[in-house]
Amino acid sequence: KMADGSDKENDGGGSCHRNLPPNRDVLVPRSDVACRNDAVVFVHSQMYVDLCNNLAKVPGRASAVHGLIEAYGLTKELRLVEPRPATVAELTSFHSTDYIDHLRKASAEEDEEKDIDVSEEFGLCYDCPILPGVYEYAAMVAGATLTAAQCLIDGECRVAINWHGGWHHAKKDEASGFCYVNDPVLAILRLRERFSKVLYIDLDLHHGDGVEDAFCCTSRVMTLSLHKFDTGFFPGTGDIHDTGMGRGRYYTVNVPLRDGIQDSQYFSVFNKVVSQAESCYRPEAVVLQLGADGMSGDPMGCFNLTPQGVGRCLAVVLDWKLPTLLLGGGGYHVGNTARCWTALTAQVLGKSLPQDIPEHEHFTEYGPDYELGITPGNRVNHNTDEYVEEVINIVSENLAHVM
Numbered sequence: 395k396m397a398d399g400s401d402k403e404n405d406g407g408g409s410c411h412r413n414l415p416p417n418r419d420v421l422v423p424r425s426d427v428a429c430r431n432d433a434v435v436f437v438h439s440q441m442y443v444d445l446c447n448n449l450a451k452v453p454g455r456a457s458a459v460h461g462l463i464e465a466y467g468l469t470k471e472l473r474l475v476e477p478r479p480a481t482v483a484e485l486t487s488f489h490s491t492d493y494i495d496h497l498r499k500a501s502a503e504e505d506e507e508k509d510i511d512v513s514e515e516f517g518l519c520y521d522c523p524i525l526p527g528v529y530e531y532a533a534m535v536a537g538a539t540l541t542a543a544q545c546l547i548d549g550e551c552r553v554a555i556n557w558h559g560g561w562h563h564a565k566k567d568e569a570s571g572f573c574y575v576n577d578p579v580l581a582i583l584r585l586r587e588r589f590s591k592v593l594y595i596d597l598d599l600h601h602g603d604g605v606e607d608a609f610c611c612t613s614r615v616m617t618l619s620l621h622k623f624d625t626g627f628f629p630g631t632g633d634i635h636d637t638g639m640g641r642g643r644y645y646t647v648n649v650p651l652r653d654g655i656q657d658s659q660y661f662s663v664f665n666k667v668v669s670q671a672e673s674c675y676r677p678e679a680v681v682l683q684l685g686a687d688g689m690s691g692d693p694m695g696c697f698n699l700t701p702q703g704v705g706r707c708l709a710v711v712l713d714w715k716l717p718t719l720l721l722g723g724g725g726y727h728v729g730n731t732a733r734c735w736t737a738l739t740a741q742v743l744g745k746s747l748p749q750d751i752p753e754h755e756h757f758t759e760y761g762p763d764y765e766l767g768i769t770p771g772n773r774v775n776h777n778t779d780e781y782v783e784e785v786i787n788i789v790s791e792n793l794a795h796v797m
């Protein structure tokens with residue numbers, strides 16, 4: 395049974411003629427669902443940073459992110475909570491037992507014994523090589539995200555952060571896009587035990603396909619992704635007309651964008667779409683994936699955003715005063731990813747930061763300017779105002795079906 399008495403299967407959702415008991419969802423005053431504690435939980439341990447450093451796709455990124463947050467003195471303002479690895483039971487609340495068993499066995503093998511063609515079947519091949527220890531890494535990242543979600547459920551905080559999570563491509567029984575375990579899905583399933591409606595927002599450059607797939611048939615979770623959508627660009631899903639299925643129809647929102655978008659246009663699209671989604675869906679909790687591979691200077695070289703632009707999007711979400719889980723994701727320029735997530739961490743804390751990067755272990759990553767801000771490049775923007783207006787109109791029409 396879910397928190398609101400609905401069954402897992404029967405989500406009691408649907409469009410305007412919802413058959414929910416009227417007095418459950420409408421009359422609950424919003425203050426009841428937001429917690430009164432304004433602490434900010436930050437999931438961290440040295441072992442966790444070391445694990446992420448060695449096994450995540452971008453070696454050394456975890457310690458650069460943590461190092462900059464610490465160098466700016468923000469860890470003193472955060473409530474640091476140690477992560478613990480997710481249990482098999484937690485991992486299989488979404489992933490298949492076969493897949494998790496395979497991941498665990500393959501991860502334990504030494505390199506030479508690995509039987510490459512067997513690992514094909516679970517998507518564990520080229521993009522997602524089975525590195526020794528990848529199971530421990532994936533279980534710890536999932537456990538960290540679940541730890542953050544639990545803090546929100548227990549009212550320990552209003553915002554909880556795990557910058558080393560956000561692996562949004564992993565599927566029920568398949569690794570994908572270098573994501574082995576889908577920690578956002580696990581967190582949403584956990585939040586659903588306490589909150590009847592969860593809004594997932596994905597601002598990574600790539601479409602959040604794994605999370606969308608997990609919840610495409612239910613109205614209890616709305617997934618909303620802004621991403622690059624172009625022929626041949628990974629993962630290839632996230633078309634504007636993909637709006638979910640069955641009871642989940644209209645509760646999947648896709649905002650496909652082109653190369654070169656900058657802060658002002660991105661914020662304008664975000665603000666119109668996400669504000670309408672919040673006001674018609676009225677979620678009780680939010681999961682926000684903030685992958686930083688859309689930053690100007692990222693080797694993906696697609697979007698042309700800065701931490702300031704994403705910060706304006708974050709401000710809209712924080713203004714709702716709902717339990718909010720912040721996750722990382724992509725981000726392949728180590729310095730810019732650290733700049734982005736440090737700036738966002740400070741924003742959550744209501745702290746303004748000096749532009750000069752403080753002296754610290756990773757100082758050299760920030761040359762030649764050694765400043766916190768990122769300036770947008772002067773690349774061509776393929777998002778015409780007409781295109782953006784059309785996208786907003788189509789998404790807005792779809793959202794009108796959500797009551």
Ligand SMILES: CC1(C)CN(C2CCCC2)C(=O)N1c1ccccc1/C=C/C(=O)NO
Binds near residue numbers: 451
């Ligand atoms: C292997 C990495 C993850 C790194 N990378 C680039 C970055 C700069 C140099 C290589 C990719 O394009 N990758 C991918 C390869 C295949 C499929 C997906 C991705 C990325 C997914 C993602 O970011 N989702 O949010």
Ligand SMILES: [Zn+2]
Binds near residue numbers: 598685687723724725
């Ligand atoms: Zn990405």
